[in-house]
Amino acid sequence: MKKIQQSPKALLLPLLVSSVLAGCVAEPEPTETDLELDVIIEDQDLEETVSESDTLPQISDPLPQLGMKLFYSKSLGGEFDSACVTCHHPVLGGGDDLSLPVGVEAVNPDLLGQGREHVDGLPLVPRNAPTVFNVGLWDTSLFWDSRVESIGKEEGANGALSGIRTPDSDFGVADADAGTNLAAAQARFPVTSAEEMKTSRFEADSDNAAIRDHLAARIGDYGEGEGELDTNEWLTEFQAAFASAESAEDLITFDNIALAIGEYERSMNFVDTPWSLYVEGDLDAITADQKEGAKLFFTAVNEGGAGCSNCHNGTLFSDGNHHTIAFPQIGPGKGDGATGDDDFGRERETSNPIDRYRFRTPSLLNVAVTAPYGHSGSYQTLEQVVRHYVNPRGAVGAFYQRGGVCQLPQFENIDNCGELYPNSESNTELALAKLANERNQGVSLFASPRLNDQQVQQLVAFLEALTDPCVEDRSCLDAWIPDADTTGPDGQQLNAVNENGGFL
Ligand code: HEC
Ligand code: HEC
Structure with a gap:
């Protein structure tokens, strides 16, 4: 997967030589490992993998703002006890910190992470919740088994170009309703899962389309969903985000709900890692152990690496x-x-x-x-x-x-x-x-690979160098988390707490 935009990366050696010639002392002396890594970086075109995308939305844009409110709203849970954020909170790495998620019917629906329990004890969701960070960078597929999958897998397109197969269409066949990218296509499914958001009672025996239509009508306060929310300011929100004066029936469709949620997720672009700084030429950005780990990571097993x-x-x-x-x-x-x-x-x-x-x-x-x-x-x-x-x-x-x-x-x-x-x-x-x-x-x-204990630690250290500092900084993540003093357009905003009762 290659990024769309090429970043100008100064070649390591010429840069070092010129700084030495200029008598510059700020440039650190490259170690032997730096020189070996420079060869790997060149050979494997790694500069191309660390550049910023300029095609993804910003969290301050109108659609991601609307998407954030929907992502945190329990109104998309059939019985108002689960939202997307239940299993994908920014403070929990875009996941839920659990091995297996607890979606609906939690003892405390607002408690996320360790301590969240299903009323009957055990988690009902069979797979680990992956992070929603950087979802805009996937060009191939989403889910552990890729059941939401781009047909053509074009580079840098996030599935936008050639159609997307989903569980609503046959294997290999594009789903005409999938929407414009993988994130929007994926967002159509959690609401249909009894364990994640729907509950077994809400729209029992209905097909996916009927479930989505009902939820959209609830959010839009029309038809079968009319009056289901005591407070409902969604039409104002949708009209502002879409810059539209359309009626609720026309504007608050599930397609538009999924689109907005997808744009919120696609704004969670966290790729500014110490490793990317290093690849771009900052020799001090990672530690000596992380450099050894990088060498192992990118070197084949039959050449002494970890493959x-x-x-x-x-x-x-x-x-x-x-x-x-x-x-x-x-x-x-x-x-x-x-x-x-x-x-x-x-x-x-x-x-x-x-x-x-x-x-x-x-x-x-x-x-x-x-x-x-x-x-x-x-x-x-x-x-x-x-x-x-x-x-x-x-x-x-x-x-x-x-x-x-x-x-x-x-x-x-x-x-x-x-x-x-x-x-x-x-x-x-x-x-x-x-x-x-x-x-x-x-x-x-x-x-x-054959690795001794030290090399295992070095690989772990390298993996830790793949962390964007923003994801460990609550104030940096603020932009992606609604203010816990508010309750959202429908009074159903999930203001997450941890097991000690503090806000996430
Ligand atoms: C109960 C927990 C739960 C809830 C609620 C939930 N998810 Fe997930 N999410 C998961 C799990 C588990 C997976 C992986 C499922 C699989 O691969 O089979 C997943 C996968 C994803 C992925 C794919 C990530 C990847 O790298 O493949 C995205 C994106 C996502 N969820 C977004 C959402 C959105 C949007 C919502 C709300 C509409 C939502 N989730 C609600 C648990 C949850
Ligand atoms: C043959 C392909 C392949 C190779 C080689 C490989 N991985 Fe993986 N890696 C995967 C797959 C597939 C999974 C998910 C497996 C599963 O969930 O059952 C995974 C999972 C992981 C995870 C867990 C990530 C998460 O979010 O759950 C880490 C960390 C990881 N690999 C690191 C490494 C490291 C370090 C190496 C080299 C020592 C390595 N991988 C080699 C394919 C590979």
Whole structure:
């Protein structure tokens, strides 16, 4: 995935030579590692991956502002107890800090992160909530199994050019209603999920179109949704954002709701990382350990590296493809396998068994703030993830040795946590067997590096250099979070609190 705009990056060596000639002392002396990295940066065209996009919306623009209010409104939850932000809060890395999300029917709907519990105890959502940061940079697909997918995957287009396949259309076929980009297309689906936002009671047995129409009518205060909100100032908001005088029926459609939400998400562009500064020539932007980690990351296993950029490459550090990695499978699963609690990943979309247990390579931008990791949130730390690559079978064994889900903050206080997901280990074993099989056949891009403890730490340090400082700074994130003194256009704004009752 390449960025649209090219940034002018001074070549390292000429710059150093000229500064030495000019008697400039400010320029740090390049270490041997800097020189080696310079070759990698040149060979792999990494400057192209760190430049800013100029095609994404700004949060101060009218549509993202409207989208933010919708993203935080519980009115899009069938029974007013879940909003998009429930699982994607900026302060929680654009995710929810949980292994598996708790959407509807939480004990306290406004409590996000650790401590959020379903009234019946266990989370009902089978996959980890990925970050919504930098969603505008995906050109291939969204979701762990890419079930929202650009047909042509044009670079820099965010799916806008060639049509988008969604769960509402057949595999490989564009959904005529998908909207203008991947973010808008994706935003049509959480509201239709009983576990995430809808509840099983709201519009029970209705198709996706009927669910969306009802919610739009609720927001627009017309037709079947009329009077469902005690306070309703949405028409004013929509007319301002779309610069339109149209009626609620014409303006407050689900298409426009999804468009605005998508623009809000696309304004969350957090790519100014220490690593990008380094690639652009600031030798002091990252530490010596991070530099060693970078070398490992971008060097193939058979050349002494860790081979990570085989799959984690481009602006987002994702090839947009699907791979078998065999992280532990925990939770209720997607209804797959003999016991119904497995998750076949990409195979669910392609119907091709070759894609079983393959998941879309996640982005690594801001990965330090998006724990837990993997499609079911089973690894809690970056070190655990890196050790999985070194020895997948050993790392999985260690995961169950440590107590499986019982070691995860979300489950550790559940009395019978050891009995929650009895097939977790055997399901994971099947994924490990698939990985071994792919390796035997030479079709896996996953080769295990030999790394000592120091190198593991260096790789983790490099991953931490992929964090935009804004995502760790509450005042910087302010622009993406409505003021908690307000309740929004409909009195349903989710002003999130943590388990201690403080506002996020
Ligand atoms: C109950 C938690 C929950 C709620 C509420 C929720 N999401 Fe998500 N979101 C998830 C999970 C889980 C996934 C991954 C699902 C999968 O891949 O199968 C996801 C995936 C996404 C993605 C794809 C990210 C990527 O990199 O592939 C986007 C974008 C997103 N959600 C936006 C939204 C929007 C917009 C809303 C509101 C309309 C919303 N979410 C509501 C849990 C939630
Ligand atoms: C063969 C392709 C491939 C290679 C090589 C690879 N990864 Fe991954 N990576 C993936 C996929 C696919 C996932 C998601 C797996 C899952 O959820 O089951 C993932 C997940 C991750 C995650 C968790 C991210 C998140 O948000 O959940 C991290 C961190 C990570 N990889 C780092 C690395 C590092 C470091 C290396 C090199 C040692 C590496 N990866 C090598 C494909 C790859």
